[in-house]
Amino acid sequence: MSFLQRALNAGRFGRQSTTWVVGLLFAVTLYASVCNLLLPPESMFYVSTYTITLLGKYLCFALLALSVDVVWGYCGVLSLGHGAFFALGGYGMGMYLMRQIGDRGVYGNPELPDFMVFLNWDTLPWYWYGMDQFWFAMLMAVAVPGLLAFVFGWLAFRSRVTGVYLSIMTQALTYALMLAFFRNEMGFGGNNGLTDFKELLGFDLQADTTRVALFAVTAMLLALAFLASRFIMDSRFGRVIVAIRDAEPRTRFVGYRTDHYKVWLFVYSAALAAIAGALYVPQVGIINPGEFSPINSIEVVVWVAVGGRGTLYGAIAGALLVNYAKTRFTAIMPDGWLFALGALFVWVTLFLPQGLAGFVEKQLARFKSSSKTGSSASDLVEEASS
Numbered sequence: 001m002s003f004l005q006r007a008l009n010a011g012r013f014g015r016q017s018t019t020w021v022v023g024l025l026f027a028v029t030l031y032a033s034v035c036n037l038l039l040p041p042e043s044m045f046y047v048s049t050y051t052i053t054l055l056g057k058y059l060c061f062a063l064l065a066l067s068v069d070v071v072w073g074y075c076g077v078l079s080l081g082h083g084a085f086f087a088l089g090g091y092g093m094g095m096y097l098m099r100q101i102g103d104r105g106v107y108g109n110p111e112l113p114d115f116m117v118f119l120n121w122d123t124l125p126w127y128w129y130g131m132d133q134f135w136f137a138m139l140m141a142v143a144v145p146g147l148l149a150f151v152f153g154w155l156a157f158r159s160r161v162t163g164v165y166l167s168i169m170t171q172a173l174t175y176a177l178m179l180a181f182f183r184n185e186m187g188f189g190g191n192n193g194l195t196d197f198k199e200l201l202g203f204d205l206q207a208d209t210t211r212v213a214l215f216a217v218t219a220m221l222l223a224l225a226f227l228a229s230r231f232i233m234d235s236r237f238g239r240v241i242v243a244i245r246d247a248e249p250r251t252r253f254v255g256y257r258t259d260h261y262k263v264w265l266f267v268y269s270a271a272l273a274a275i276a277g278a279l280y281v282p283q284v285g286i287i288n289p290g291e292f293s294p295i296n297s298i299e300v301v302v303w304v305a306v307g308g309r310g311t312l313y314g315a316i317a318g319a320l321l322v323n324y325a326k327t328r329f330t331a332i333m334p335d336g337w338l339f340a341l342g343a344l345f346v347w348v349t350l351f352l353p354q355g356l357a358g359f360v361e362k363q364l365a366r367f368k369s370s371s372k373t374g375s376s377a378s379d380l381v382e383e384a385s386s
Helices: 003-037 049-072 082-099 114-118 134-158 163-181 208-234 236-253 258-284 294-307 313-332 334-351 355-385
Strands: none
Touching: 003 049, 003 208, 003 313, 049 082, 049 208, 049 258, 049 294, 049 313, 082 134, 082 163, 082 258, 082 294, 134 163, 134 258, 163 294, 208 236, 208 258, 208 313, 236 258, 294 313, 294 334, 294 355, 313 334, 313 355
8 A cells, every 4th residue: 555545544534533533522521411410329320520520630631642642643753741731731720729719718818828828928929910810820821831832842943953852851841840840939839739729710619510511621622622633734734744754854855944833833732731731620629740740741652652643533542541541550559550551551562553543543444455355356256147
């Protein structure tokens, strides 16, 4: 099969996968929401609020995996620092939620969060101003990671830093941010981070309806991000991105400013990761510097590799499957999860280099070719008999 034929088949399968992903997300979200809100807990079809929260967290991780697949699977940029953009988006949401507590905190200060009162802060830092407004907080939650990605990408890609050197730089970035946010002087809660949230837009975060609404919004934004990413990758911009991945010197030789394409794709990817972090925080109830940990970014790469990079839907499937396995495995053997994760990555690298998505596509192609062969053979038999 020629390269052109493979590309056409991949495009057809990608369009089919878009329908399946969006339809499945809609069906699961509708079913889980209805079964939680309308059915009694005694019903066998009842979906608990804990399960709703867990599903919402999985979808946030799926959106984070999608952001990594955009730059790694399609552009060949292996980022080991997307956890930084995820955590920065989470802190943006956390700052808004902390400002909503008001005088209901432990110390009853209507302006300062409890950790600032405990540390004897007199006034609110300037970068906390405006974070009591939802629209401004969400704008900062996406704009700050996006600006960081733009500056980092412009410096790195303009200098033509690629491969393992770029991966190490992204990992160093998230590690530096983790060390910075651990400091109490930063004004973000230090080691404990931001927690004890009360409400979001006036709605109680502990209420079942709020949990379901957050789950539904996360599913909707994941579907929109998937559709937007599919549109970008099917466009002329996406074709240039794939050309950069496969042969960047040739793409640059024919006149494309490859660094510009890589920078803007990196910014788009960082914005997706930041949105995932902002959705994650109100559902889990805490954000701390541990989210900057480099191992978190490495885990995201494992999700994408398991699902199949360069497919979009594979990244989503990998994130959901690996995190479900993590939930089950850590309940049985908490200390053994990292070993299991490492073994899973090695096994996928050796036996499924294209991930689960690549394996499924290969089996479907084999089934279609065998069915065509069988139909043509039966046609020959009928012609001979006639």
